[in-house]
Amino acid sequence: MKAKLFTLLTTMAATVGIQAFTIDFNGLVVPLLTTVDSTTPLVINVAGYGDVRFEVGPASPDVLVVDTNHSNDGGTTFQNSLELDPAETVLVTFLGPQAINVDFDIIGINAGESATPVPFGSSEYQLDAIGGDGVGIAAISWNVVPEPSSGLLVVVGVSSLMLRRRR
Ligand SMILES: [Ca+2]
Numbered sequence: 001m002k003a004k005l006f007t008l009l010t011t012m013a014a015t016v017g018i019q020a021f022t023i024d025f026n027g028l029v030v031p032l033l034t035t036v037d038s039t040t041p042l043v044i045n046v047a048g049y050g051d052v053r054f055e056v057g058p059a060s061p062d063v064l065v066v067d068t069n070h071s072n073d074g075g076t077t078f079q080n081s082l083e084l085d086p087a088e089t090v091l092v093t094f095l096g097p098q099a100i101n102v103d104f105d106i107i108g109i110n111a112g113e114s115a116t117p118v119p120f121g122s123s124e125y126q127l128d129a130i131g132g133d134g135v136g137i138a139a140i141s142w143n144v145v146p147e148p149s150s151g152l153l154v155v156v157g158v159s160s161l162m163l164r165r166r167r
């Protein structure tokens with residue numbers, strides 16, 4: 001009986017599923033030469049998720065541009081990306097449900113350059129472009145675990161009650 005209940009719960013949890021989302025600057029979502037500056041954040045609405053906001057650093061005159069100056073493979077395949085010049089900063093905030101497994105696809109990281117997204121709190125990431133000729137964010141992907149439905153919560157509750165009674 002216990003084993004059957006656990007199997008049922010496991011199956012239901014798997015059915016709930018994890019959702020996957022992507023912002024791809026190489027797609028047509030964001031037009032080329034779109035700019036982000038201190039007065040104009042870039043807010044991208046991702047179907048089924050909600051908004052993701054890109055801002056420049058709070059104390060910085062940075063201007064970020066969606067352009068085609070960086071490649072992923074040393075210079076042959078140039079892609080659209082949100083470009084950061086050296087010393088520029090971008091803050092990326094997930095305004096929809098909790099984003100997990102956040103993965104930045106950063107292109108144009110040459111020798112001596114670095115660009116590592118640093119998480120702040122549960123929904124914000126800061127990326128600083130350091131050195132060389134800058135980098136670009138080609139894409140961001142992430143997952144969302146949907147809120148458990150009230151029906152599933154009832155099943156879990158009743159099941160744990162039954163398990164407790166049997167101990
Ligand atoms: Ca710039």
Ligand SMILES: [Ca+2]
Binds near residue numbers: 108109110113135
């Ligand atoms: Ca570079």
